[in-house]
Amino acid sequence: xxxLHAGPSRAGAYVDAAFTMAAATxxxxxxxxxxxxxxxxxxxxxxxxxxxxxxxxxxATEANEVTxxxxxxxxxxxxxxGAPQPMPNAAEGANCGNINPLGITGTPVxxxxxxxxxxxxxxxxxxxxxxxxxxxxxxxxxxxxxxxxDVGTALKGTATPFAPAPQNQRGGLTLVSxxxxxxxxxxxxxxxxxxxxxxxxxxxQPSALTAFESSSTRAGDWTPGGVSSDxxxxxxxxxxxxxxxxxxxxAALRLGAGAAFSGNARDYWAPVNWQSLDQxxxxxxxxxxxxxxxxxxxxxxxxxxxxxxxxxxxxxxxxGGIAAPLGQLHAASGVILNxxxxxxxxxxxxxxxxxxxxxxxxxxxxxxxLVSVKITPAxxxxxxxxxxxxxxxxxSPIATxxxxxxxxxxxxxGAEGDNRLHGYNGDTGAVVFAGGSTGDAMASTSRFITxxxxxGRIFVAANGQLHAFTTR
Numbered sequence: 440x441x442x443l444h445a446g447p448s449r450a451g452a453y454v455d456a457a458f459t460m461a462a463a464t465x466x467x468x469x470x471x472x473x474x475x476x477x478x479x480x481x482x483x484x485x486x487x488x489x490x491x492x493x494x495x496x497x498x499a500t501e502a503n504e505v506t507x508x509x510x511x512x513x514x515x516x517x518x519x520x521g522a523p524q525p526m527p528n529a530a531e532g533a534n535c536g537n538i539n540p541l542g543i544t545g546t547p548v549x550x551x552x553x554x555x556x557x558x559x560x561x562x563x564x565x566x567x568x569x570x571x572x573x574x575x576x577x578x579x580x581x582x583x584x585x586x587x588x589d590v591g592t593a594l595k596g597t598a599t600p601f602a603p604a605p606q607n608q609r610g611g612l613t614l615v616s617x618x619x620x621x622x623x624x625x626x627x628x629x630x631x632x633x634x635x636x637x638x639x640x641x642x643x644q645p646s647a648l649t650a651f652e653s654s655s656t657r658a659g660d661w662t663p664g665g666v667s668s669d670x671x672x673x674x675x676x677x678x679x680x681x682x683x684x685x686x687x688x689x690a691a692l693r694l695g696a697g698a699a700f701s702g703n704a705r706d707y708w709a710p711v712n713w714q715s716l717d718q719x720x721x722x723x724x725x726x727x728x729x730x731x732x733x734x735x736x737x738x739x740x741x742x743x744x745x746x747x748x749x750x751x752x753x754x755x756x757x758x759g760g761i762a763a764p765l766g767q768l769h770a771a772s773g774v775i776l777n778x779x780x781x782x783x784x785x786x787x788x789x790x791x792x793x794x795x796x797x798x799x800x801x802x803x804x805x806x807x808x809l810v811s812v813k814i815t816p817a818x819x820x821x822x823x824x825x826x827x828x829x830x831x832x833x834x835s836p837i838a839t840x841x842x843x844x845x846x847x848x849x850x851x852x853g854a855e856g857d858n859r860l861h862g863y864n865g866d867t868g869a870v871v872f873a874g875g876s877t878g879d880a881m882a883s884t885s886r887f888i889t890x891x892x893x894x895g896r897i898f899v900a901a902n903g904q905l906h907a908f909t910t911r
């Protein structure tokens with residue numbers, strides 16, 4: 440559990456034998472685990488299995504505080520990386536936003552081999568906003584030599600310099616072939632002169648960072664899913680931009696080493712109605728989820744989502760440029776807004792996401808719903824609605840199985856709602872765990888927050904407190 444949704448594919452699929460359908464009904468808060476910290480948590484918690492040493496559960500917050508707990512909830516180390524940035528800040532071209540203050544928002548990534556945690560922190564320093572990328576030792580939280588990297592300073596010589604204040608770092612980071620990839624978009628409300636950026640930092644030479652920037656204004660990687668990878672390429676999804684000429688807005692992009700973009704049609708996809716999506720604030724939304732589906736033609740796929748309620752299926756090896764997708768399903772009557780999950784059962788392969796409304800689900804009302812879509816091998820592969828569930832949840836889902844396909848359960852936090860954990864049968868959507876008893880409610884939880892699963896427990900980073908659930 441070293442990065443967002445348990446890996447660079449962003450599948451959010453966990454295998455843990457403890458979570459059978461029967462055991463899930465007995466889930467409850469682990470009252471022996473007490474772990475508190477300062478600040479709101481928008482970043483997913485991380486879990487580092489250290490073999491013979493104490494395991495670590497790491498939480499990062501908008502107070503720019505990073506805390507490592509052991510499995511009992513005891514603090515192993517805690518660091519504060521600088522004063523967070525107050526928002527909104529009209530004087531610096533960022534008079535919007537829905538997180539205040541802004542510190543660490545995007546989920547960090549851990550390199551277990553070197554014992555290093557990488558993250559972006561938005562910091563107020565010398566009366567100005569800064570985005571600084573840190574490398575911290577997982578042993579004690581100390582900053583590695585040569586770090587942090589100040590992104591605005593490092594990119595000052597680019598054609599369009601990186602303006603820290605209007606840039607928001609919400610998306611999860613990833614580590615591919617010795618480089619940390621960090622995505623940037625704008626704040627809620629799309630204010631200021633921001634662009635879509637993906638910054639690539641070599642871990643052994645952080646001063647040699649490189650970056651890709653959208654040619655259009657705005658067009659940011661704005662969702663919590665952030666950048667993804669199939670192990671070779673890095674994928675980013677940019678949202679709505681400005682202007683009448685396409686400039687990487689409403690697009691899924693394949694980036695090479697160092698965030699290099701070829702510009703070839705095989706390395707990007709945008710829907711033919713991209714300009715209409717721009718004008719109606721109906722952004723494409725990440726993450727772009729790589730999928731290898733045996734029996735499908737093509738079998739190397741990429742799944743992308745949209746605020747227009749569509750699920751798009753792309754041929755990963757040839758994205759196609761501005762063109763019709765390989766497959767498309769209008770699965771939501773409202774926007775799709777979250778980090779989606781992907782899981783496999785004996786009955787097939789599914790993607791599940793939160794949507795404001797669900798299309799084709801009779802009797803389901805309300806603004807927050809879980810929708811599961813089945814992807815069936817065929818030529819071309821087919822998308823179909825599997826099930827929907829009304830959750831009242833603003834959290835992002837994950838899935839568990841006991842062996843990779845059995846006992847599939849979709850989990851979601853009632854973020855900004857009942858602040859409870861909910862579980863659903865991954866094949867049918869039937870309720871498996873309805874939130875527990877009076878004592879199983881969590882502290883307030885932030886939108887998009889997603890749980891993690893490790894060693895028979897489910898951890899949720901709430902505001903000011905890390906919670907653990909157990910079946911024991």
